[in-house]
Amino acid sequence: MSVTINAHQLGRLIARTTGHIDDDLTPALHGIRLDADAKYLYAVATDRFTIAAARYHHHRPDSEHTAPAVPFARTIPAASLPALREWINTVPGHDPVTVTPTDDRLRFTAPAGELAITSDPDADFIDWRGLLRGIIEQTPDSEPVFPALSTRLQARWASADAVVRVRATGDHRPLLVAGEDFLGAQMPTRARRDGFSTETDTLATLDDVRTAWHDALALSPATTPQAALPVPPRPRPRHDVTKDIGETAADLLKQVLRSTQYLVVADNVDETFAAHATAGVTAWAAYRYLDALHTADPHLAASVVAETAEQLDDGAISEWAWEAATEAGHDPQKWQDEDDKRRTQHAAQPTPA
Template identity: 30%
Template sequence: MPVTVSDLPRIVRQLTPHISTDYNLPPLHGIYLEADGTHLFAAATDRFTFALTRREAAEPEPWKAFLAHADLTALRALFPTRRRPADLTLTHHRGCTRTPDGRLTIGDGTRSLNLSANAGHAKKFPKWRKLFADALAAEPHQDAEACYNADFLARWAKATDRWQPLTTWSAGPGKPLLVAAGPDFLGLHMPVSQPEHRPETPARQRQDRTALRTVWADTLTPAAPARRLKAA
């Protein structure tokens, strides 16, 4: 039974910034898909950030697949994101002697794309449920500075529409930043390890809040008005 998704190109756009660029890690060099009977999940990670999104999709038989880099190139060419949203169907075909990895067919009623389901890569994709469950269960707690890579922070811009806000929580400076965009998109962003734990990093690069207050005190503290002498 095919799964119908109206915005698959948008899902690909949301997840693409989080795909690993390391060709030596094939299970991370693409987008993971999973149908569990009620939802279609899609995820991507390079181990520094992890993005997960879902769409409601009735599918009686669970399946997993993986869209490799070449598959995504073909998908973008056939169903470009600049086109208006249209229903696309994803049909998973079990593996057989000729295609042990199974097949995935993506179509819009007039055109279709036949791809390997890449079952081997899908099987090796990180177990995402516990990671996100633990992050959601942890109570927000931030009592010390946390460091984040600015380039990685920019990845989350693709998660939302132009005016949709991101919501973030953190269970502590050493814990992943939990990112949410609406009810169907979650992300995890690992912090940069603190400089004091990395001998090769100069201590002056640490952005300590107390030190920053001292450095900026003269600039941010309003100058007292000059006192004027009154004539006797």
């Protein structure tokens, strides 16, 4: 079975899981497992203390549309990952990459090139589906949950998603981590008083923490973050462009509603009417494109919003548009000449009495 995924998404699967690879003392886990079924291509890695599984809804090649789905699972050895990442970086992000297992190779085929890496079809890997299912189905302990977590391991979730949800069901049970098309877990650690070999845990319970900080915290009454933290002195100026994807989407929808409302109440069709019509249509199209991009790849959508905000703040968007049009093979000078001609003809028309 072959599956097809664009180069950007393949690189993202690798990036979201590579930090969880075990060292070479455990050969079976020293790499990333690519696991395909009829719907998704998964990338899975674990170092026995954390596990990360990212997925992408793949497309099967046209020639296989009527063939029954045959799942495959192959491990990409850690030693081959630098070459794979370098190859992916040479492929345009939107180009399709077909992943095909052969007898002893895993082949990555793009329109302009191919990479084959050694992959043992008989290599063992853990039953990651069963493991994650067991963690999801854990029932919470009746006692208060207060697990100790390694901050070194927590840093690995930065590549998982911009926002993740977590669930702790017991002090000695894995912590569940869930993101968009991402599932993982982290084992608790044994809390120690310091970085040495002592087994003393001075903060084993919430009461221990409360006691340790009592003298400092007792000086103030308990408040909520909303009450304790300062409120920004003023809202974001209207001319400032937000880099937040949620605010960007909201701003686009506001523009659509503002423009369409003007079209409803306008008394006559004039230049302002035409400007609102154009603004409303453009804002709605931009919102739909942003929503689709965010659904396909939240990280890429956030990156595009932030980069676009910087370009808008720069103020030279006409130069950016000119360069983009030229790079796309268009003739922006011809567009400008046509616009100038239309304006000249319009100005030459007699004004109605």
